[in-house]
Amino acid sequence: MFNLLSDANRSYAGECGAVLSVLDCIQRFAYEDGNPRVYQEALAALTNMCFNIPRNKATVADQHGVLLIIQAMQQFEHDINVTQWGAAALSVLCYNDEKNSEMCSRSGVQVLIEALEKRLSDEVTVRWVCKAFTWVSIQDGSQRRRAAQSLHQAKHLYEQHRQEIPSLIQEAINKVSD
Numbered sequence: 782m783f784n785l786l787s788d789a790n791r792s793y794a795g796e797c798g799a800v801l802s803v804l805d806c807i808q809r810f811a812y813e814d815g816n817p818r819v820y821q822e823a824l825a826a827l828t829n830m831c832f833n834i835p836r837n838k839a840t841v842a843d844q845h846g847v848l849l850i851i852q853a854m855q856q857f858e859h860d861i862n863v864t865q866w867g868a869a870a871l872s873v874l875c876y877n878d879e880k881n882s883e884m885c886s887r888s889g890v891q892v893l894i895e896a897l898e899k900r901l902s903d904e905v906t907v908r909w910v911c912k913a914f915t916w917v918s919i920q921d922g923s924q925r926r927r928a929a930q931s932l933h934q935a936k937h938l939y940e941q942h943r944q945e946i947p948s949l950i951q952e953a954i955n956k957v958s959d
Contacts, residue, residue, distance in 0.1 A: 871913045
């Protein structure tokens with residue numbers, strides 16, 4: 782879905798303040814009827830800069846960036862690109878990062894469930910939401926049941942169309958059903 786910068790370039794992006802600039806862009810336009818393309822590009826950049834760079838993930842956590850991503854996904858829930866990149870950003874940020882994962886489990890689970898329910902036939906969204914679900918602990922029982930139900934619907938859809946069932950769907954089902 783995206784081409785990664787080298788580890789050195791992603792690390793440098795954090796050092797020179799690019800991660801903060803992207804978060805500032807997301808926050809600045811959060812209360813406007815802005816162009817979803819701005820959010821799509823910002824979320825793509827954030828996903829890329831934070832992939833396996835703990836310091837950049839920590840910067841996002843310190844700035845409550847997960848909440849900004851969730852807000853952008855809610856504001857532009859109709860835009861498939863914002864949904865895809867938002868789910869990608871949440872999954873990358875939550876992977877091996879307790880603070881971001883905790884923030885997402887409190888506020889982002891509902892947004893991820895809604896993204897999955899609205900975009901069941903979009904394999905990119907399904908894959909990123911499944912990845913996020915494998916790395917975010919869902920505490921609320923009703924959300925766990927709803928997430929499991931949506932994941933089962935996705936699995937059924939992929940079986941029904943004789944498409945390959947992404948192993949991520951089953952992995953996410955196992956995680957939310959624990």
